[in-house]
Amino acid sequence: MSKLAAHVGTKIRMFRKNRGLTQEQLGEKVQQPQSYLGGIERGEKNISLDTIDKISNALGIRPVDLFSAYPETGRKNDEEKLADAITLLLKSRSVGEIKVILKLIEDVLKVFDSKI
CATH class of the missing domain: 1.10.260.40 (lambda repressor-like DNA-binding domains)
Structure with a gap:
Protein backbone atom coordinates (compact mmCIF):
# COMPACT_ATOMS: atom_id res chain seq x y z
CA MET A 1 0.00 0.00 0.00
CA ARG A 75 -3.24 19.89 10.25
CA LYS A 76 -5.29 17.64 12.44
CA ASN A 77 -7.88 15.34 10.86
CA ASP A 78 -10.56 16.78 13.18
CA GLU A 79 -9.86 20.25 11.78
CA GLU A 80 -10.34 18.94 8.23
CA LYS A 81 -13.61 17.28 9.20
CA LEU A 82 -14.90 20.47 10.79
CA ALA A 83 -13.83 22.59 7.83
CA ASP A 84 -15.61 20.20 5.47
CA ALA A 85 -18.75 20.26 7.63
CA ILE A 86 -18.77 24.07 7.54
CA THR A 87 -18.31 24.04 3.77
CA LEU A 88 -21.25 21.67 3.41
CA LEU A 89 -23.45 23.95 5.51
CA LEU A 90 -22.53 26.98 3.41
CA LYS A 91 -23.00 25.30 0.02
CA SER A 92 -26.77 25.72 0.02
CA ARG A 93 -26.67 29.35 1.15
CA SER A 94 -26.87 32.50 -0.95
CA VAL A 95 -23.92 34.85 -1.31
CA GLY A 96 -25.73 37.37 0.89
CA GLU A 97 -26.22 34.82 3.65
CA ILE A 98 -22.59 33.74 3.44
CA LYS A 99 -21.46 37.38 3.79
CA VAL A 100 -23.54 37.71 6.98
CA ILE A 101 -22.10 34.44 8.32
CA LEU A 102 -18.57 35.61 7.50
CA LYS A 103 -19.15 38.84 9.42
CA LEU A 104 -20.44 36.84 12.40
CA ILE A 105 -17.38 34.60 12.33
CA GLU A 106 -15.07 37.62 12.17
CA ASP A 107 -16.86 39.19 15.16
CA VAL A 108 -16.65 35.99 17.20
CA LEU A 109 -12.95 35.62 16.40
CA LYS A 110 -12.30 39.20 17.50
CA VAL A 111 -13.88 38.36 20.87
CA PHE A 112 -11.75 35.22 21.17
CA ASP A 113 -8.59 37.13 20.22
CA SER A 114 -9.29 39.92 22.70
CA LYS A 115 -9.36 37.40 25.56
CA ILE A 116 -5.83 36.20 24.88
Missing part, protein backbone atom coordinates in the same frame (compact mmCIF):
# COMPACT_ATOMS: atom_id res chain seq x y z
CA SER A 2 1.47 3.35 -0.98
CA LYS A 3 1.38 6.31 1.34
CA LEU A 4 -0.49 8.36 -1.29
CA ALA A 5 -3.11 5.65 -1.87
CA ALA A 6 -3.69 5.42 1.88
CA HIS A 7 -3.99 9.21 2.15
CA VAL A 8 -6.49 9.47 -0.73
CA GLY A 9 -8.48 6.56 0.67
CA THR A 10 -8.65 8.19 4.09
CA LYS A 11 -9.85 11.46 2.52
CA ILE A 12 -12.53 9.65 0.50
CA ARG A 13 -13.76 7.91 3.67
CA MET A 14 -13.85 11.22 5.57
CA PHE A 15 -15.83 13.03 2.85
CA ARG A 16 -18.16 10.04 2.38
CA LYS A 17 -18.94 9.79 6.09
CA ASN A 18 -19.38 13.57 6.41
CA ARG A 19 -22.07 13.28 3.74
CA GLY A 20 -23.78 10.40 5.50
CA LEU A 21 -23.14 7.94 2.67
CA THR A 22 -22.35 4.25 2.99
CA GLN A 23 -19.75 2.64 0.75
CA GLU A 24 -22.61 0.96 -1.07
CA GLN A 25 -24.39 4.28 -1.71
CA LEU A 26 -21.21 5.91 -2.99
CA GLY A 27 -20.53 2.82 -5.08
CA GLU A 28 -23.92 3.19 -6.77
CA LYS A 29 -23.17 6.83 -7.58
CA VAL A 30 -19.82 5.98 -9.16
CA GLN A 31 -20.85 2.60 -10.60
CA GLN A 32 -18.31 0.63 -8.57
CA PRO A 33 -18.91 -2.24 -6.12
CA GLN A 34 -18.75 -1.58 -2.39
CA SER A 35 -15.85 -4.01 -2.06
CA TYR A 36 -13.79 -1.95 -4.52
CA LEU A 37 -14.54 1.27 -2.63
CA GLY A 38 -13.57 -0.43 0.61
CA GLY A 39 -10.23 -1.33 -0.96
CA ILE A 40 -9.76 2.27 -2.11
CA GLU A 41 -10.54 3.63 1.35
CA ARG A 42 -8.07 1.21 2.93
CA GLY A 43 -5.40 2.30 0.43
CA GLU A 44 -5.22 -1.18 -1.09
CA LYS A 45 -6.34 -0.17 -4.60
CA ASN A 46 -4.75 2.19 -7.06
CA ILE A 47 -7.46 4.22 -8.74
CA SER A 48 -7.55 5.89 -12.12
CA LEU A 49 -8.02 9.60 -12.70
CA ASP A 50 -11.43 8.76 -14.13
CA THR A 51 -12.44 7.08 -10.86
CA ILE A 52 -11.07 10.01 -8.84
CA ASP A 53 -13.18 12.31 -11.01
CA LYS A 54 -16.32 10.22 -10.51
CA ILE A 55 -15.81 9.97 -6.74
CA SER A 56 -15.10 13.70 -6.46
CA ASN A 57 -18.25 14.55 -8.39
CA ALA A 58 -20.34 12.15 -6.31
CA LEU A 59 -19.01 13.71 -3.10
CA GLY A 60 -19.39 17.29 -4.37
CA ILE A 61 -15.70 18.10 -3.97
CA ARG A 62 -12.79 19.00 -6.23
CA PRO A 63 -10.31 16.22 -7.04
CA VAL A 64 -7.56 18.29 -5.42
CA ASP A 65 -9.43 18.02 -2.10
CA LEU A 66 -8.45 14.35 -1.99
CA PHE A 67 -4.77 15.28 -2.02
CA SER A 68 -4.84 18.23 0.39
CA ALA A 69 -2.54 18.00 3.42
CA TYR A 70 -0.32 15.45 1.64
CA PRO A 71 2.27 14.91 2.84
CA GLU A 72 0.93 15.63 6.29
CA THR A 73 1.33 19.29 7.13
CA GLY A 74 0.41 18.96 10.78
